[in-house]
Amino acid sequence: MTELRQNLITRDWVIIATERAKRPDDFTKPQKSQIVIPSYQPDCPFCLGNEHLTGPESFRLKDNNSWKVRAVPNKYPALTPIGEKVRNIEKTFRSMAGVGFHEVIIEHPLHHVTIPLLDIKDILNILRVYRLRYSHIKQDKRIQTILIFKNHGKGAGTSLEHPHSQLAATPIVPYQLRIRIQEAMRYFDDTGECLFCRTLADELAAEERIIYASKHFVAFIPYAALSPFHTWIFPRRHSSSFDEITESEMLDLADNLKTVLGKLYYGLNNPDYNYIIRSIPTDEQRTDYFHWYLAIVPRVSLTAGFEMGSGMFINTAVPEENAAFLRSVEIPK
């Protein structure tokens, strides 16, 4: 018999295949003959020395005459910062010009590095650039939502090997975010509490799904995780927007992220994954009901017709077992 669980934050129902669930290490990526990735690739636009291969830099975190982190326009932007926001409505057809920002954040000058193997100081620098670009782009009145995300590995949709993240700033509020906000608002109106703070308190009390708890952040596998190893990192302090993060919180997040991605790296043999920072739309700022967070989705399973047709999910792993497995993974010093 399976178990249905409802994720109160996304409102999605998940079927947890408790009986014939896969064991955590069934998701370990097969060990391929080790390909050594070079630290420099002559044709890589993100490598140190190849800066002329990208569009005009929008930001550089300097390192004497060189750089630590760069932000550049996406070569194939989904959104461009040109023109006005005009909606076209004709019959049931609604459109708008693709006004917005689509940047690449190059995480490191070297080609072969990856976040779990970086120094905490280097990860802190990446987070600093996330925050700086977020705060800067937020000033643009055409923008309503800013999304920071990372695609790691081909299975997660990336085409470039050099470590990088992306920032997309959209002129609309995605419907999914709208309805999650409405639900969080309703929860607050019903209970006087932030649904995310309440979930975090419940997960901390339950303990069994916690992966890693640091001073300012808690990483856990949600009770109704949508897929195997689906991980959320919540700030302990209630805050609606990522750009409100403080310097000391960022340092702690760098440690938390390094630890969690490290456990995935060593425990599942460097799986493909996406991570996403979810914030409130830019028109709002401090709310009692919305709480920003970072979601990590390892790409270790495939969605099929059932998920597409229902918006429900089948998770072939048990969240408690996944969390216990990750807690037990030791990261070599």
Added chain:
Amino acid sequence: MTELRQNLITRDWVIIATERAKRPDDFTKPQKSQIVIPSYQPDCPFCLGNEHLTGPESFRLKDNNSWKVRAVPNKYPALTPIGEKVRNIEKTFRSMAGVGFHEVIIEHPLHHVTIPLLDIKDILNILRVYRLRYSHIKQDKRIQTILIFKNHGKGAGTSLEHPHSQLAATPIVPYQLRIRIQEAMRYFDDTGECLFCRTLADELAAEERIIYASKHFVAFIPYAALSPFHTWIFPRRHSSSFDEITESEMLDLADNLKTVLGKLYYGLNNPDYNYIIRSIPTDEQRTDYFHWYLAIVPRVSLTAGFEMGSGMFINTAVPEENAAFLRSVEIPK
């Protein structure tokens, strides 16, 4: 510059990469050296003669001493028809036993066939079994939603080659369906019209996204298609639930489905795809605002962090071009 389009039925925003869109035939699956699939596989549980390899048959469409279509329980069911529907609510953790049905519908006794190459009569038989199982399972008071879907090809999540569909009957209404119904209801309250009927009328008037229009059904690529070749087949007659389809409508749907899947088969070289029949929850029946339909999603592109993080989509193809391409694909007689 890209274009944002909003799909009024799903409410999702889609970024259409109009300028650097891929051409339709960029999505054609590479031609592999032709593997001849046998008509019988000794170890295939769905092949004629291997009926003992499945669980107890829930339905058989007979053919003298043999069968045309069979319904059997899924060997690894996501839901099982045992026990009561009881919700467990403890703090923010909500669960329910996985009560429901999860059946496999074996589409044909032969191993190597595929819908676009079948006779219309054979496809009609598959649809008949869909309807029979839908109507039968709907009687179970524990069931709230019935989903019929098909995963074709490994990239669409199937593990068995023998042609089959699935039926999943859930004890809850998936949240995605709930909110789509709410939106459709609001549209009806605002306008006095069914949003789906209105969309169909607008698409028929615009013409450019129609793939194939038959007597009772219209296949089209929606204005804000979420992914390349994302296709909807709408019944012309307003009806909320698939099981209200008549015998003559089913015959017409068999022709329409064969044609559309045939155009995908010949035009894109047998791509992996999912199709899904979306109906209203079983507690409701005839409503003015909800309209059942069949959605086909070829798996020709990958979703990444952007889609996951926003619930928005990037479609690297232009719906009008995709539709024109499919209209032009000729199906050999």
